[in-house]
Amino acid sequence: MPVQEILASAGPQAAHIEALWWVTLAICAVVFAGVLLAVAWALLRAPRGDPATPPDLSSLDKPERGTAFIVIAALALCTAGLIFLTVASYVTDRRLAALGAPEVQIELTAHRWWWEVRYQDAEPARMFTTANEMHIPVGKPVLVTLKADDVIHSFWVPNLAGKKDLIPGRVATLTMQADAPGSYRGQCAEFCGLQHAKMALVVFADPPEQYQAWAAAERKPALPPAGEQAEHGREVFVNGRCAMCHAIQGTSAGARTAPDLTHFASRATLAAGTVPNTVGHLAGWILDPHSIKPGVNMPANPLDPDELHALLAYLGGLR
Amino acid sequence: MNHRSLDVSGLPSYKFGHASLMWWGLMGLIAIEGMAFALSVGMYLYLWSQAQQWPLSAAPPDLRWGTLNVLILLASVYPNHWTKRVAEDGDEAKMGTGLVVCSLFGVALIGVRALEFTTLNCRWDSNAYGSIVWLLLGLHTTHVVTDVYDTVVLAVLFFTPGPREGRRHVDVSENAMYWYFVVWTWLPIYAVLYLMPRLTS
Amino acid sequence: MNPVLEQTWRDPPGLWGTLCAIDHKTIGKRTIVTAFGFFLAAGILAALMRLQLARPENTLVGPDLYNQLFTTHGTAMMFLFAVPVMQGMAIYLVPLMVGARSVAFPRMNAFAYWVYLFGGLFLFVSLLFDIGPDAGWFSYVPLSGPQYTPGKRADVWAQMITFTELSGLLVAVVVIATVFKLRAPGLTLARLPLFVWAMLVTAFMILFAMPSVMLASTALILDRLVSTHFYNPAEGGDALLWQHLFWFFGHPEVYFIFIPGLAFMSSIIPTFSRRPIYGYPAIVLSLISTAFLSFGLWVHHMFATHIPDLGKSFFTAASMMIAIPTAIQIFCWITTMWKGRFDLRTPMLFVLAFFFILVLGGLTGLMVASVPLDLQLHDTYFVVAHLHYVLLGGAVFPLFGAWYYWFPKFTGRLMSERLGRWQFWLFFVGFNVAFYPMHHLGLQGMPRRVYTYPVDMGWGALNALSTAGAVMIAASVLVFIVNALGSRRGGALAGENPWGAGTLEWATASPPPPYNFERPPVVRARDPLWEPVNEPPAEPTQVVGLAERVREALVTTVVDALPSHRLAFPQPTVWPFISAIAVTVMFIGSIFTPWAIVWGGIPVAIAVTLWFWPKRRETMADLAVEKRP
DSSP states (O other), rough: OOOOOSOOOOOOHHHHHHHOOOOOOOOHHHHHHHHHHHHHHHHSSSOOTTTTTTTOHHHHHHHOOOHHHHHHHHHHHHHHHHHHHHHHHHHHHHHHOOOOOOOOOEEEEEETTTTEEEESSSSGGGGGEEESSEEEETTTTTEEEEEESOOEEEEETTTTTOOOEEEETTOOEEOOSSOOOOOEEEEOOOOSSGGGGGGGEEEEEEEEHHHHHHHHHOOOOOOOOOSHHHHHHHHHHHHSSSTOOOOTTTOOOOOOOOOTTTTGGOOOOEETTTEOOOOOHHHHHHOGGGGGGGOSSSSSOOOHHHHHHHHHHHHHTTO | OOEEEOOOSSSSSSOOOGGHHHHHHHHHHHHHHHHHHHHHHHHHHHHHHOOSSSSSTOOOOOOHHHHHHHHHHHHHHHHOOOOOHHHHHOHHHHHHHHHHHHHHHHHHHHHHHHHHHSSSSTTTTTOHHHHHHHHHHHHHHHHHHHHHHHHHHHHHHHOSOOOOTTTHHHHHHHHHHHHHHHHHHHHHHHIIIIHHHHHTT | OOHHHHHHOOOOOHHHHHHHHHHHHHHHHHHHHHHHHHHHHHHHHHHHHHHHHHHHOOOOOOOHHHHHHHHHHHHHHIIIHHHHHHHHHHHHHHHHHHHSOSSSSSHHHHHHHHHHHHHHHHHHHHHHOOOOOOSTTTTTTOOOOOOOOTTTTHHHHHHHHHHHHHHHHHHHHHHHHHHSSSSOOOOOGGGGOOHHHHHHHHHHHHHHHHHHHHHHHHHHHHHHHHHHHHOOOOOOOOOHHHHHHHHHHHHHHHHHHHHHHHHHHHHHHHHHHHHHOOOOHHHHHHHHEEEEEEEETTGGGTTTTTTHHHHHHHHHHHHHTTTTHHHHHHHHHHHHHHOOBOOOOOHHHHHHHHHHHHHHHHHHHHHHHHHHHHHHHBBBBHHHHHHHHHIIIIHHHHHHHHHHHHEEEEEEBOOHHHHHHHHHOOOOOHHHHHHHHHHHHTTTTTTTOOOOGGGGGGGGGHHHHHHHHHHHHHHHHHHHHHHHHHHHSSSSSSOOOOOOSGGGGGSSOOOTTTSSSSOOBBBOOOSSGGGGOOOTTOOOOEOOOOOOTTTTEEOOOOOOOOOEEEEEOOOOOOOHHHHHHHHHHHHHTTTTTTTHHHHHHHHHHHHHHHHHSOHHHHHHHHHHHOOOO
């Protein structure tokens, strides 16, 4: 089962928030119980009446001092609790800002309905782009810069951190860190239109060496096609409509309006986390994306079986 | 059983100022529209705070017509006040005159306002600056138009022969209050649209 | 019944009378019934949503229809049900509670009703024609802007806002003027029923908050229609400007709904505890401070944006602190119940539900008030749970209680206690079954506004449970409808004051005659009907001297309610209806072309002018009783 939960924190940011959650839940539970007990007490203690019972107007003449004391005491307790929660919230805020200097910097651009993930580097030649998936090294802070291309989206990987909106015309940042290896699912958390429900991404937290190996592989251009069928597939890709939107480094396909497919075969999912990246799903997606995710920008591609299988062979080799 | 009843038959049928229902209705309108103006000015200042330079690629609006409108509006305060006073005194002949004079000021204002729109040095669809300038000016203009219309209708009413209730005088008095609102809201809007961009450039 | 007064004050009969009616009781009942109609419609949309979400990867409803469903559900519930129904209750009850014969500006009140009705119909008709809005009830830009929502969907939404805001603002002015100027002599502000205080406070909030959404939606229509750039970042506009303007309105708006709920609580509890409320001054101050504080919370809807952290922290503190005035009221109510004599009839059951549901919702509110917690919980099903707990617990449950309580006054007959209990338990259990699991769904990572979710997320079981709860809620609403319709004909006769309550609306017939009170009361205590019997005999207890053949009502001073003057009120007239039609044409036209404001404005101006132009017959009748100051 994909992991996408708030109360299963796998990193310091989510852990700080989870700690605040439990403290807050405890206080709220006590208050809730208190109110219910008070109401139950009032119901049980008060004698019964009905519309014919003459109203008791004694309180109009003499002030109810003892009662005032209890109410004020309850109020004072509540206020103290609220102040405590406010301070606890602020303390958690400070903790969230305390993550160290980032070791990995990612620029995330949200589109309708996919995630463009661009790994930054001081040396431009070492930058690379992928889509709908992130790999990060375990135990190292990661800085994600957030941009949106069209409407407001929100980046949210609950096991690692709270969410942050990606707003067109603005740049925001979010820092996170995974302390346990694993894969963590995230989902767009700001309604962005027709396929908001199917705009997920996966964050893989790898041991540092594994991460370096992955990054090194990503930096390389696409693997050359293995075999004749795959070569034909590359032709189909580059000479056909695919290249109008998708890029594959090392070929002439360089468009940026759709996910970068250079190392496509190494990704776990398809269509922003909608279906697993298998041959069957890929075939369905290429032929008619709208059967999986109606309304996406990718058009249907009626390919004949030869071309389709060639293309699948080629794409399947892009590790 | 008179000693247990409060006899109100000797009370008048209308009163002026905050004793009247109409005043409260008008104050409600002023609260609503005043808030709308305040928020629009807020929008203007917010968009300014997001911009690198302001106005956005345009010169500030030409001073001529807007400033003339300030003068027309300030000049209209006296006839407006006079009309309100004669309404409260109950002098119907003077009320009619006052309403006509106020209507003329209003028509002049609308004419100058039309010229104002042509010398704003920006279009509503050029950028966010143009949009908010036109919105602010448009909001105020809506109030000018409706108040002038109201004043003209009251003027026609007072020249129409026939029986008339005394509380129509309250309508004239409250209409004058509405005009005060139109005058006094123009001053800060004028300052925001015309003066502020010049002070900081 | 005084036949002369009845003749003077009643609305004309028949269809013509329906169009001309200006009696506040008629308009109030119409508003409540219309709002209930929208409640049912929005509820059906929610049922469809719940059916779609009952199973993962369900194909009952596709994404386009689903997005229209949740948008229209939220929009209709907030703008067409929750706020108008509270205004309807105020319009009906406030004049009766303050001893008046009418609301202020009854024709404007009628106009406001028609504008509301037409705006609501506009929204639902658009949905039927597949141009229902689909960008969420909060319609964020750039999604709802010209580039990403082509066609008229977002314009339908934005202009429906214009209809309902115009209506809401006018009714707010009516309520304020009524409460301040039309109270019975002796009904000083210190003796004002808490229901009236709450409605007054709500009306003031409406005046200052609704202009914000009017501006926001007007700017959106302008962006879409004539290419302004308020929200276009490429030309100096800002997507966040929408959020600030919308939520500056949107947060107070939930208090337009919640504070009247508090009004119901403060009315029902004293009656069913057989004693005056404990802590009246504290409750008044709590209502007022809640209103003020509610204007300082709006950024808590924007915690996930890039607004600076220090700014956000201020809004956390404010959002926590607003719990204090609500807590004060809760403690005062519990104290009243504890020190009174308890009557557990149906209205009281709904009141008790508040203590469970609203308090739980308020506590989850404290959770989302915290910035770090909200960064996890925002835009998940946890918030869906929170908002329904506070809105239903704080407003809808008390509203049903209020309906059981005041139905006898509106119709002259009591509702069935047995069906009332059935409805209550179905509703209470069904509500918790439907919405409690959503807290867990949010914690398990399920975001909001999704038309489906993957099988392997493990969210299916709780979603199915939630849908079962929705079915129970639907059943409870059916029971209510059966109860209401059946009781109107066959319920036990109520008489003037079936509950033995203390406020003035119970001092006249059920239903009240068109003129409300034959002799308006003179008030000397907070709960006038509970006032001790041995009063000084020399003090007047009723008002005489108002004309009987002219619609005269007494205007009093604001603070001390001293008699000021006798105002002649207008006769029923069809002009508010015609003006509303003209306004409707103008508003709908203006989403197609800006020139509709000009061409459409002309019929509006004509209709409104003819509305206010004095009619000779009325003028002559008023002149016969006129006394100049």
